[in-house]
Amino acid sequence: MPATESNFQRFVEVGRVVLLKSGPQEGHIAVIAEIIDHNRAIIDGPTTGVPRQAFPYRHLTLTPLRLTKLPRAAGSGAIKKALEKEAIVEKWEKSAFAQRRASIAKRRSLTDFQRFVVMVAKKQRADRVHKAVRAAKKA
Structure with missing residues (x-):
C-alpha cells in the first residue's frame, strides 16, 4: 500500500517548540525534551523561565518551530545551547503566531x-x- 501524504504539519516530537496554554507560565514557550506517554511530555524552557516538568498535551499548542538534532531526554544545558544556537526565541518573536498573540493582548x-x-x-x-x-x- 503506498504511503499517502498527511494533512498534519506539526507533530509531537522531541525538539518541538510548544506554547503553554495554562498554568503559571501561560503564554511562554518551551521545548519537548522527552515523550512520556500519549497524554504527557517532559518540557523545558531554560531561556524562557519554564522549569523542566511533565505537562499534558491538552495544555500545549504545537508551534511550527523545532530544534534539529536534539537527542531524547536532553538536559537543560543542552536544550539551552540548542535554543541559543538556532535563535528559536528570536524566530518565535518574529513569527506571525507570536505577533498576533501580542496584538490581541494589547487590544485586551x-x-x-x-x-x-x-x-x-x-x-x-x-x-x-x-x-x-x-x-x-x-x-
Whole structure:
C-alpha cells in the first residue's frame, strides 16, 4: 500500500517548540525534551523561565518551530545551547503566531478611551481609502 501524504504539519516530537496554554507560565514557550506517554511530555524552557516538568498535551499548542538534532531526554544545558544556537526565541518573536498573540493582548489591555481612539483612526483610514479608490476609478 503506498504511503499517502498527511494533512498534519506539526507533530509531537522531541525538539518541538510548544506554547503553554495554562498554568503559571501561560503564554511562554518551551521545548519537548522527552515523550512520556500519549497524554504527557517532559518540557523545558531554560531561556524562557519554564522549569523542566511533565505537562499534558491538552495544555500545549504545537508551534511550527523545532530544534534539529536534539537527542531524547536532553538536559537543560543542552536544550539551552540548542535554543541559543538556532535563535528559536528570536524566530518565535518574529513569527506571525507570536505577533498576533501580542496584538490581541494589547487590544485586551486598552482602556475605553483608547478603544475609542482606535475606532476613530479606523474610520479615518477607511474614508481615505474610499476617496483614493473613487479617484482612481475616475482617472
